[in-house]
Amino acid sequence: MGDNYSNEKSYMKVINYIKSLIRDEKLCIGGKLPAERDLSEMLGVSRNSVREAIRTLDIMGVISSQQGAGNFLTGNFENNLVESLSMMFLLNQINYKQISQLRRALELEAIMLAIDNITEEEIQILRQIISQLEQETEENNVILDKRMHYNIALASKNTLIINILQALSEVLDKFIVDLRREILSQEDTREILKEAHIGMVESLIERDKNLAYESINKHFGVIDLKLNRDENEALKNKD
Amino acid sequence: MGDNYSNEKSYMKVINYIKSLIRDEKLCIGGKLPAERDLSEMLGVSRNSVREAIRTLDIMGVISSQQGAGNFLTGNFENNLVESLSMMFLLNQINYKQISQLRRALELEAIMLAIDNITEEEIQILRQIISQLEQETEENNVILDKRMHYNIALASKNTLIINILQALSEVLDKFIVDLRREILSQEDTREILKEAHIGMVESLIERDKNLAYESINKHFGVIDLKLNRDENEALKNKD
DNA sequence: AATCCAAATTGGTAGTACCACTTTGTGGCT
DNA sequence: AGCCACAAAGTGGTACTACCAATTTGGATT
Numbered sequence: 001m002g003d004n005y006s007n008e009k010s011y012m013k014v015i016n017y018i019k020s021l022i023r024d025e026k027l028c029i030g031g032k033l034p035a036e037r038d039l040s041e042m043l044g045v046s047r048n049s050v051r052e053a054i055r056t057l058d059i060m061g062v063i064s065s066q067q068g069a070g071n072f073l074t075g076n077f078e079n080n081l082v083e084s085l086s087m088m089f090l091l092n093q094i095n096y097k098q099i100s101q102l103r104r105a106l107e108l109e110a111i112m113l114a115i116d117n118i119t120e121e122e123i124q125i126l127r128q129i130i131s132q133l134e135q136e137t138e139e140n141n142v143i144l145d146k147r148m149h150y151n152i153a154l155a156s157k158n159t160l161i162i163n164i165l166q167a168l169s170e171v172l173d174k175f176i177v178d179l180r181r182e183i184l185s186q187e188d189t190r191e192i193l194k195e196a197h198i199g200m201v202e203s204l205i206e207r208d209k210n211l212a213y214e215s216i217n218k219h220f221g222v223i224d225l226k227l228n229r230d231e232n233e234a235l236k237n238k239d
Numbered sequence: 240m241g242d243n244y245s246n247e248k249s250y251m252k253v254i255n256y257i258k259s260l261i262r263d264e265k266l267c268i269g270g271k272l273p274a275e276r277d278l279s280e281m282l283g284v285s286r287n288s289v290r291e292a293i294r295t296l297d298i299m300g301v302i303s304s305q306q307g308a309g310n311f312l313t314g315n316f317e318n319n320l321v322e323s324l325s326m327m328f329l330l331n332q333i334n335y336k337q338i339s340q341l342r343r344a345l346e347l348e349a350i351m352l353a354i355d356n357i358t359e360e361e362i363q364i365l366r367q368i369i370s371q372l373e374q375e376t377e378e379n380n381v382i383l384d385k386r387m388h389y390n391i392a393l394a395s396k397n398t399l400i401i402n403i404l405q406a407l408s409e410v411l412d413k414f415i416v417d418l419r420r421e422i423l424s425q426e427d428t429r430e431i432l433k434e435a436h437i438g439m440v441e442s443l444i445e446r447d448k449n450l451a452y453e454s455i456n457k458h459f460g461v462i463d464l465k466l467n468r469d470e471n472e473a474l475k476n477k478d
Numbered sequence: 479a480a481t482c483c484a485a486a487t488t489g490g491t492a493g494t495a496c497c498a499c500t501t502t503g504t505g506g507c508t
Numbered sequence: 509a510g511c512c513a514c515a516a517a518g519t520g521g522t523a524c525t526a527c528c529a530a531t532t533t534g535g536a537t538t
Contacts (some may be wrong), residue, residue: 005265008461009490010490010491010492011294011490018384019326019329022329022330023329029330030271033263035518035519035520036316036519036520037518037519037520040492041484042448045491045492046490046491046492046493046512047492047493048290048490048491048492048493049490049491049492051287051291051520051521052290052291052294053294053351054296055250055291055292055295056295056298056518058368059295059298060298060322060323060326061323062330065520065521066500066519066520067497067498067499067520067521068498068500068501068518068519068521069499069500069518069519069520069521070500070518070519070520071502071519072522073330075326075327075330075332077323077326077327077332080319080323081323083299084299084300084319084320087258087299087301087316088314088316088398088399090258090262091261091268091301091312091314093314093316093397093398094398098397098398098399098400099399100503101348101399101400102345102348102354102395102397102399102400102403104342104348105345105347105348105400106341108342108344109340109341109343109344109347113340117303137461154331158337158341159327159332159337160324160333160337160340160341161337161341161344162328190445202356248521249521249522250521269521271507274487274489275488275489276487276488276489284522285521285522285523285524286523286524287521287522287523287524288521288522288523289532290489290490293489302490304490305488305489305530305531306488306489306490306529306530306531307487307488307489307490307529307530307531307532308487308488308489308530308532309487309488309489309531309532309533310488322483409529479538480537480538481536481537481538482524482535482536482537482538483534483536483537484534484535484536485532485533485534485535486531486532486533486534486538487530487531487532488529488531488532489517489528489529489530489531490527490528490529490530491526491527491528491529492525492526492527492528493524493525493526493527494523494524494526495522495523495524496521496522496523496524496527497520497521497522497523498519498520498521498522499518499519499520499521500517500518500519500520500538501516501517501519502515502516502517502518502523503514503515503516503517504513504514504515504516505512505513505514505515505538506511506512506513506514507510507511507512507513508509508510508511508512
């Protein structure tokens with residue numbers, strides 16, 4: 001009966017209000033939200049509820065809080081993805097293999113889009129990274145590796161894919177330092193990986209989608225090999 | 240100086256504590272979290288802070304709150320993704336095209352994985368959906384379309400990809416009902432889409448990755464066409 | 479043994495008070 | 509006039525209390 005609409009949770013009122021501010025362009029990125037006490041009064045909810053909403057938007061990456069200054073609309077979503085993926089990991093809902101498969105799909109799409117959209121400057125950056133790969137310290141290789149993938153993603157010009165790839169990279173850093181290090185420390189796999197990387201950059205220079213496809217395959221072939229071996233060992237340990 | 244480590248925000252203490260419960264397997268999916276008042280006392284923080292943490296985990300999809308009963312560990316992450324993507328939309332950080340590109344990448348990976356992993360039962364389900372596509376009501380087509388994509392995703396056995404695709408589908412539903420309806424209401428595009436769908440199922444039956452690739456291309460070719468046309472019209476309207 | 483109702487439990491919300499940090503503005507100094 | 513310092517105001521961070529609303533629990537009644 002009583003359609004009094006008050007079933008809406010208080011903190012949702014706040015979130016929806018902030019959404020409406022964004023929609024009506026009364027609030028833009030970088031802008032400052034009304035003070036918590038003001039929001040509280042305006043919407044007729046307690047400051048607790050306001051803060052629950054703010055905290056939520058904070059974790060989502062929509063806003064960032066600065067004590068003493070205010071809450072500001074930002075729009076950094078990578079961190080949110082990292083948190084979510086970490087949680088999925090913790091809950092055993094995903095494993096390395098699934099992340100690797102997702103990453104493979106996105107890297108492939110990214111490089112294909114990059115071939116269509118990359119600029120001359122972006123190619124220069126990649127050329128430079130590749131040439132630096134020659135003076136290989138193990139430590140440097142990890143950094144250069146990440147920088148290369150990141151720059152290819154950037155060239156795709158797809159914010160969403162860039163963000164997700166970045167988040168995946170961070171999660172992998174957090175959970176499988178060992179695997180990355182192992183791959184890079186072995187002569188043979190490192191060599192294949194290097195070939196794959198060079199192939200990827202080459203494909204961007206030549207706008208060669210077939211080469212891109214092959215290179216991505218080569219790249220993730222190495223990783224899958226390791227993952228499958230780890231999986232088998234895990235199974236053996238169960239006996 | 241004062242490395243007193245108390246810089247950690249109170250609500251982060253709570254989140255980390257819950258994470259540790261999960262890590263130590265003292266808390267499993269479906270399990271009930273300690274009561275808010277207990278958490279508050281245990282960790283030496285106010286109930287406010289506990290609630291900010293709980294709310295955050297709630298929005299992330301990690302837990303779900305039931306008034307009077309308790310907070311329970313769930314692990315439904317789709318909703319979180321939907322919220323985040325909606326926000327990115329609102330903030331104009333992403334557009335239809337980028338979502339479509341991401342979806343294309345995931346659909347492709349999903350069908351490739353499905354070819355390797357699909358079971359006989361899952362194929363039967365898809366066969367049935369395809370045959371139902373013949374008796375085409377516009378309304379039904381939308382539903383069947385979604386069901387088909389979802390079942391292919393399921394067959395990939397990659398939770399992460401399944402979740403993201405599901406989230407993308409919901410976001411698209413929320414924001415571009417018109418586009419979907421338009422594509423399905425036009426004789427020519429609908430026909431191509433149907434061919435693509437049949438091709439996708441066919442490729443799963445025959446374990447034919449080339450056909451899968453072609454079919455995905457055909458499928459998203461239709462969508463991209465519409466998107467590009469919309470984009471051009473938007474540009475024209477700027478004059 | 480099954481049912482029902484009251485009490486305890488637990489999440490949802492409001493309000494107040496105070497701390498910590500930042501911004502602002504005012505007054506005094508050069 | 510311009511600069512600096514310091515006080516005041518503004519704002520997020522946290523704690524505590526009180527009460528409401530829904531669920532669960534457990535004992536009394538049948």
